[in-house]
Amino acid sequence: MNVEFVNPFLSSLVNVLGTMANTKIVPGQPRLKKDEVARGDVSGLIGMVGNETKGSFSITFEESLALEIMFRMLGEKPSKINEEVTDMVGEITNMVTGGAKRILGEKGYEFSMATPVVVSGKEHTITHKCDGPKILMPFTSDFGKVHIEVSFDNMGG
Amino acid sequence: MNVEFVNPFLSSLVNVLGTMANTKIVPGQPRLKKDEVARGDVSGLIGMVGNETKGSFSITFEESLALEIMFRMLGEKPSKINEEVTDMVGEITNMVTGGAKRILGEKGYEFSMATPVVVSGKEHTITHKCDGPKILMPFTSDFGKVHIEVSFDNMGG
Numbered sequence: 002m003n004v005e006f007v008n009p010f011l012s013s014l015v016n017v018l019g020t021m022a023n024t025k026i027v028p029g030q031p032r033l034k035k036d037e038v039a040r041g042d043v044s045g046l047i048g049m050v051g052n053e054t055k056g057s058f059s060i061t062f063e064e065s066l067a068l069e070i071m072f073r074m075l076g077e078k079p080s081k082i083n084e085e086v087t088d089m090v091g092e093i094t095n096m097v098t099g100g101a102k103r104i105l106g107e108k109g110y111e112f113s114m115a116t117p118v119v120v121s122g123k124e125h126t127i128t129h130k131c132d133g134p135k136i137l138m139p140f141t142s143d144f145g146k147v148h149i150e151v152s153f154d155n156m157g158g
Numbered sequence: 159m160n161v162e163f164v165n166p167f168l169s170s171l172v173n174v175l176g177t178m179a180n181t182k183i184v185p186g187q188p189r190l191k192k193d194e195v196a197r198g199d200v201s202g203l204i205g206m207v208g209n210e211t212k213g214s215f216s217i218t219f220e221e222s223l224a225l226e227i228m229f230r231m232l233g234e235k236p237s238k239i240n241e242e243v244t245d246m247v248g249e250i251t252n253m254v255t256g257g258a259k260r261i262l263g264e265k266g267y268e269f270s271m272a273t274p275v276v277v278s279g280k281e282h283t284i285t286h287k288c289d290g291p292k293i294l295m296p297f298t299s300d301f302g303k304v305h306i307e308v309s310f311d312n313m314g315g
Contacts, residue, residue, distance in 0.1 A: 004187075008305040045287075047216070048272025057205070057269030057275045075188075102259055115205025116311060118214045122262015125279025128241070130248030154273060 006101060006105065007031060010058060010151050013100030014140070017093060022064075022073040029139040039137060039148050040124040043067050043082050045094030049102075051112035051155070056153035058098050059127045062090065066145030082117050087119040093120070097149070163262065164188055164293050167215065167308050170257030171297070174250060179230040180296040181223075183304060186296040196294060200210050200224050202251030206259075206310070208269035215255050216284045219247065224303030233236070233274035244276040251276070304312050 016126035018024045040106060042063030051057045062070075064082060070093075094117040102112060118154050120127070129135045129152035139148045140148060167184055175181045198218030206213045210230045219227075227250075228243050229235035234244060240297060251274040259269060277284070286292045286309035 044277070045273050046205075046277075048203075048275075049269045049271050050205070055270070055272050059275060065262045066298050073215055087285050088287065089226050091285070094169070094231070094287075112209045113212070113233070113287040115207050115212050116214050116286065116309065118205075118216060119285045119287055120201070120203075120277050120282055122277075122279040122280075122282025125277055125282045128244050128275065128278070129252075130245065130276055131273040150274065 005108070006094060006110070006153060007138065007151055009101035010097060011106035011138055013097045013104070014149060015058065017096045018070065018081070019033055020112065021047060022070045023075055025068055026140040026142045029141065031136055031138045034137040034150060036133040037144050038126045039139070040100070042121070042123055042150070043086060043090050044125065044127055045090045045117050046127070047094050047098050047117045048115035049112045051110070052111065052117070054155050056131060056151065057129050058131045058149065058151050059126060059129070060094055060097060060147065060149045062147045063145035066142055066147055069144040082121050087121055091117040091119045133155055163267070163310060164295065164308055166258035167254060167306055168259035168295055170254045170261070171217065171279040171306060173257060175227065179227045181227055181230055181299060183299045186298065188293055188295045190293040191292040191307060194294065195283045196296070197283055198305070199278070199280055200247050201277045201282065201284055202245060202247045202274050203277065203284070204251050204255050204274045205272035206255070206269045207272070208267070209270065209309050211312050213288060213290070213308065214286050215306065216286070217251055217254060217304065217306045217310050218284060219304045220302035222302055223299055226301040239278050243293045244278055248274045248276045299314070
């Protein structure tokens with residue numbers, strides 16, 4: 002897997018949060034995830050299946066940022082992560098993956114998306130169990146951190 | 159979704175833990191997950207995509223049970239959830255879903271599996287974001303609880 006498969010997720014996330022939540026996030030350096038463990042408080046995960054590959058995508062928010070996005074998208078700010086917030090994180094997961102799927106489809110890489118699953122819990126960690134490389138992309142914002150991880154078997158070698 | 163789609167996951171889990179880890183688990187009552195939230199310490203998740211449906215499967219262990227299964231499968235018992243344990247949970251997730259996939263395939267319901275993702279974090283919760291019903295199945299054992307959740311869009315009405 003090379004950066005060609007990761008950039009669509011990066012640009013799709015920046016686009017979704019910018020347009021839907023008027024929230025600017027600043028990408029850090031994408032890196033191969035080896036021993037590194039990134040923690041967050043609420044995550045959306047989705048499986049992806051293509052004819053020649055399969056993989057997984059996750060997006061992990063710090064609570065402060067998830068609540069601010071909730072406020073900006075829906076005008077209400079719960080005091081902690083509740084079902085409305087996990088619904089929103091599931092929707093963002095769908096939108097980001099859908100955006101990346103369109104961009105990758107234009108390049109000839111097709112896959113189908115499973116349904117999203119949302120994890121809630123203080124400082125949990127996510128590990129993608131995949132034979133291919135796992136790429137971690139961190140982002141910062143005025144309200145906290147978010148990171149995404151993408152992993153594909155056999156995609157682009 | 160009816161029980162015909164859930165039983166294969168139940169029997170596959172009982173079989174995998176019985177044969178691979180010599181661990182007996184006792185199924186509780188399967189139920190529709192509505193407001194109910196089940197917590198655990200380490201979870202495996204996997205996306206599923208078929209021609210006519212998509213969905214997700216998760217398995218969530220209490221730490222004590224995950225560590226005991228680790229001991230029984232691999233002869234070592236770490237003091238807490240580490241990368242070996244998350245690898246094992248990823249493998250169990252693959253095996254259980256693979257077993258259910260074979261049984262459902264024999265009934266004419268085909269799907270492909272994405273790659274598994276493992277979540278680690280004290281008392282996290284999992285929510286399947288799917289239009290279809292979400293079915294929760296709890297199990298008890300001498301070493302702690304495990305539960306599985308299955309959700310499919312549009313499968314079997």
